Structure formats: C-alpha cells, structure tokens
Amino acid sequence: xxxxxxxxxxxxxxxxxxxxxxxxxxxxxxxxxxxxxxxxxxxxxxxxxxxxxxxxxxxxxxxxxxxxxxxxxxxxxxxxxxxxxxxxxxxxxxxxxxxxxxxxxxxxxxxxxxxxxxxxxxxxxxxxxxxxxxxxxxxxxxxxxxxxxxxxxxxxxxxxxxxxxxxxxxxxxxxxxxxxxxxxxxxxxxxxxxxxxxxxxxxxxxxxxxxxxxxxxxxxxxxxxxxxxxxxxxxxxxxxxxxxxxxxxxxxxxxxxxxxxxxxxxxxxxxxxxxxxxxxxxxxxxxxxxxxxxxxxxxxxxxxxxxxxxxxxxxxxxxxxxxxxxxxxxxxxxxxxxxxxxxxxxxxxxxxxxxxxxxxxxxxxxxxxxxxxxxxxxxxxxxxxxxxxxxxxxxxxxxxxxxxxxxxxxxxxxxxxxxxx
Ligand SMILES: O=C(O)CCC(=O)C(=O)O
Ligand SMILES: [Fe+2]
Numbered sequence: 001x002x003x004x005x006x007x008x009x010x011x012x013x014x015x016x017x018x019x020x021x022x023x024x025x026x027x028x029x030x031x032x033x034x035x036x037x038x039x040x041x042x043x044x045x046x047x048x049x050x051x052x053x054x055x056x057x058x059x060x061x062x063x064x065x066x067x068x069x070x071x072x073x074x075x076x077x078x079x080x081x082x083x084x085x086x087x088x089x090x091x092x093x094x095x096x097x098x099x100x101x102x103x104x105x106x107x108x109x110x111x112x113x114x115x116x117x118x119x120x121x122x123x124x125x126x127x128x129x130x131x132x133x134x135x136x137x138x139x140x141x142x143x144x145x146x147x148x149x150x151x152x153x154x155x156x157x158x159x160x161x162x163x164x165x166x167x168x169x170x171x172x173x174x175x176x177x178x179x180x181x182x183x184x185x186x187x188x189x190x191x192x193x194x195x196x197x198x199x200x201x202x203x204x205x206x207x208x209x210x211x212x213x214x215x216x217x218x219x220x221x222x223x224x225x226x227x228x229x230x231x232x233x234x235x236x237x238x239x240x241x242x243x244x245x246x247x248x249x250x251x252x253x254x255x256x257x258x259x260x261x262x263x264x265x266x267x268x269x270x271x272x273x274x275x276x277x278x279x280x281x282x283x284x285x286x287x288x289x290x291x292x293x294x295x296x297x298x299x300x301x302x303x304x305x306x307x308x309x310x311x312x313x314x315x316x317x318x319x320x321x322x323x324x325x326x327x328x329x330x331x332x333x334x335x336x337x338x339x340x341x342x343x344x345x346x347x348x349x350x351x352x353x354x355x356x357x358x359x360x361x362x363x364x365x366x367x368x369x370x371x372x373x374x375x376x377x378x379x380x381x382x383x384x385x386x387x388x389x390x391x392x393x394x395x396x397x398x399x400x401x402x403x404x405x406x407x408x409x410x411x412x413x414x415x416x417x418x419x420x421x
Contacts, residue, residue: 069109071310073118075391078207079350080199083125100129100136107146116153117200123147141170148177152184155194160184206315209354209361210390216359221250235290243291249360252384254372257291261367266344269302269400288340288402292371295408298333304344307351307397313389315356318403319374319381334406335375337413342369342400350393358384364397375406377416 075081083103089095098106107122123146130136130143148163164181168174187193201211208214229242244258261269261284268280281302289296307313318339320329329335341353343364353362353370362370376382389397415421 065105066109069106070113072106073110073113073115074312075310075393076118076199077115077202078210078391079393080201080211082199083121087125100126100134101138103129104136104138104143104146107143107150111146111150114153115200116150117196119150120147120154120156120159121196123150141167144170148180152180154196155191156196157184157188157191157193158195161188205356205359206354206388206390209356209359210350210352212352212361214359215361224250230291232290232293235293237286237290245291248362248370249355249358252355252358252372252382254355254360254362254370256362256365256368256370258365258368260287260291260369261342261344266367266398269342270304270306270344270398285402288369288404292338292340292404294338294404294412296402296404298405298407300336300403300405303401303403305399305401307389307392309393310391311389311397312391315386315388317374317381317383317386318401319385321381322379330405332407335379335381336403337375337406337409338371338373338404340369340371340402340404342402343367344398344400345396347392347397348395350390351395351397352390353387354390355385355387357386361390364399373413377413377421378419379406379415 072086076083076086083106084090087096087098087103103122103126107119107126110116110122111119123143126136126138127140127143127147130138130140144163144167148160148167151157151159151163161181161184164177164184167177168181171177201207205214225247227244227246230245231238231242243260246256246258248254248256265280265284268278269284284302285296285299288294288299305313319336322329322335343366345364346366347364351364353364354360355362372385374382374385389399
C-alpha cells in the first residue's frame with residue numbers, strides 16, 4: 001500500500017511539473033503575442049528592421065520588450081502624446097490591445113529613465129484597467145507605489161499625498177510610507193504643487209524639429225529660394241523632359257526634385273533589387289546622374305528602408321569618418337560626397353527628415369527626392385548636413401538612399417580657392 005501511495009505521489013509530482021512546464025510555455029507565448037502587439041506598431045529603424053528579419057523567429061527577451069516600451073516613450077516625448085492617444089485608437093484608428101501589465105511595463109521603463117510624468121500616466125492607465133476588473137499580474141499596491149513616487153518626483157504633491165494615503169490604507173503600519181506621506185504633506189504646505197497640464201516635450205533640437213518647431217528660416221532667406229524646371233545645364237535627356245527642381249534650403253544647399261520616379265519604379269525599388277539586376281533600377285540611376293550631374297559608377301547600390309510606427313533614424317552624417325581608421329571605407333571610390341534620398345511613400349504624420357544643426361525639416365513626399373552634398377569642397381565632412389529621420393507616428397515610411405562617392409567627381413565638383421570651403 002505504501003508503495004502504491006509513493007507511486008501515486010510521484011505521478012502527481014510529474015503531473016505538476018508538466019503543468020508548470022506548460023504554464024511556462026503559455027507565458028512565453030503570451031510574451032510573444034504581447035511583443036508582436038507592441039512591435040507591430042513600434043521601432044523599425046533600419047537596424048531594428050534588419051534584426052527583425054534575421055531573428056523574428058526567436059522568442060522575444062526582456063530587453064526586446066524594454067526596447068519596445070522605450071519606443072513608445074520616445075514617440076510620446078517627441079510629439080507630446082498621452083497614453084490614451086496611443087491606446088484609445090484616436091490617432092491610428094485602431095484601439096491598441098495594451099493591457100494593465102503592458103501599461104505597467106511602460107510605466108516601469110519610463111520611471112527607470114526618469115520620465116516621471118509618463119511613468120505616472122502609464123501606471124494610472126494600468127490601475128484604471130485593474131480597477132475595472134481586467135486580470136493582471138501586477139499588484140494594485142505596486143501601482144500605487146509607482147503613482148505615489150512618480151508624482152512626488154515631478155512635483156505633484158497633491159497626488160503624492162493622495163497615493164501615499166491609499167498605500168497606508170492597504171498597510172496602515174508601514175513606517176516608510178508614513179514618513180513619505182508626512183514629507184509630501186510638508187511639501188504641499190511649503191511649495192506650489194505641479195500638475196500635468198501638458199506633457200513635458202523634449203527640447204532636443206532634433207525632436208523639436210520633428211514637431212515642426214525651431215526651423216531656422218527668415219523671410220529674407222526664404223525670398224532667395226526658388227523653383228524651376230531644370231535641364232541639368234543642358235543634359236540632352238533633361239532638355240526633352242526637364243525636371244522640377246526646388247530649393248528646399250540654402251545652407252547647406254538642399255534641392256528637392258519632384259516626380260522623378262514612377263509608381264512602377266517605386267514598386268521595383270521597394271522590392272530591394274540591386275542596381276544591376278533590373279533595367280528599371282539602372283534607368284533610375286541614369287536619371288540621378290542626369291539630375292545631379294555626378295558620376296554614378298562608384299555610387300553604392302540603393303539602400304531601401306521602411307519605418308513603422310515609432311521607427312526613426314538618430315542624427316548622423318552620411319559621410320564616413322576618414323580618420324583615424326584608414327581603410328574603414330573603400331578608398332578607391334572615396335567618401336560619400338552626396339546623398340540622394342528618394343521618398344517612396346507619403347507619411348500621414350511624422351517621419352520628416354530633419355537637419356538639427358541647420359534647422360531644417362523636410363517632409364516626405366512620395367515620388368520626390370532630396371539631394372545634398374555631405375562633403376565640403378575641400379573633402380571634409382560638412383557638419384551642417386547632420387540629419388535624422390523623425391519617428392513615424394501614423395503610416396509607414398519607405399525611402400531609398402543613393403550614396404554617391406567622391407571618385408569621378410573631380411571635374412564635376414571642383415575644389416574652391418579657399419581651403420575652408
Ligand atoms: O529617414 C530619413 O528621412 C533619413 C534616413 C537617413 O538619413 C539614412 O538612411 O541615412
Ligand atoms: Fe542619412
């Protein structure tokens with residue numbers, strides 16, 4: 001009989017292990033689903049995009065979920081968005097499936113990065129859902145702790161007092177909470193309490209430009225910007241079909257060319273074909289050579305990128321560092337003297353190409369291309385051309401980059417008489 005009971009017990013233990021294992025699997029699956037719910041709408045900058053294609057079969061790790069949460073915070077900071085703007089579907093038209101645990105996760109991430117307003121708002125989003133009876137792993141008291149602490153940090157002492165009181169109701173003997181409550185009450189008497197009237201937006205020039213703020217243009221400078229039909233200085237192909245050329249900016253000179261690529265050509269480019277593999281791509285190359293007057297045989301193949309919601313490209317120079325790593329780029333072709341950036345899609349909101357040093361914001365417009373020189377005539381990198389792709393807020397952004405190299409341009413873009421130019 002004892003043997004039988006022991007055998008039964010072992011069976012039970014094994015069953016219990018099996019259930020644990022299944023639960024772990026289910027939890028992993030839930031994480032995958034959560035991750036996709038978030039990542040669907042989140043960072044797809046070129047690096048993440050590449051990673052995603054290579055590794056999407058892998059189970060997401062904590063760092064992936066943290067990255068997705070950080071993406072949400074970044075978009076909120078740049079465009080001044082509240083959680084309900086993202087979850088309620090007012091922006092995208094699609095209510096987001098973010099539940100209390102995901103909202104709490106974003107709150108934690110925001111708190112860790114000292115974005116206390118956002119931590120507070122996401123923790124209250126989570127608490128609202130928990131109070132409505134939505135099932136969650138996160139405990140109500142944990143949420144109250146986050147609410148109490150983050151409101152203290154951004155100076156809303158009214159809320160801080162309120163949430164510390166709530167915490168005390170759960171645990172009346174908690175000495176730490178008592179002390180914190182009395183600190184909050186003292187602050188409330190001695191200092192004006194802050195409250196969230198509008199979200200703190202980032203003052204970083206790059207992010208301000210993404211919102212359309214800080215564009216450095218004067219009416220006088222604007223008056224010197226023109227548009228024209230260009231024949232590229234008498235290029236026979238452009239003589240037959242002149243191209244629409246607009247001055248987007250004066251310093252650095254940025255030109256926009258409109259309607260330089262057809263629907264079919266855009267489709268083929270988005271399919272990521274290499275220059276030599278398709279006559280259509282070769283003809284787009286020819287058009288770029290005609291329009292810019294530059295030698296394209298040393299140019300890089302098209303680099304196509306797609307950004308989803310939150311997808312961005314941080315400020316950078318396209319020109320490569322010549323020193324101190326000799327050989328870090330193909331010396332025979334030389335540095336990236338110029339960039340042609342083709343917009344293969346419109347973007348409903350966000351996704352501008354901005355130049356934080358120069359104070360420029362260029363809006364994506366399907367079928368148009370912008371062109372600028374990355375190098376000064378003396379061959380040095382032009383810091384004025386530092387640029388970035390703003391996060392996409394609504395829509396999907398497709399671009400194709402053509403980086404033109406130095407060699408072959410010696411007689412097409414001559415050096416000047418001044419060393420510093
Ligand atoms: O996305 C943009 O607007 C800019 C992209 C860019 O700068 C790049 O791919 O090098
Ligand atoms: Fe770039």
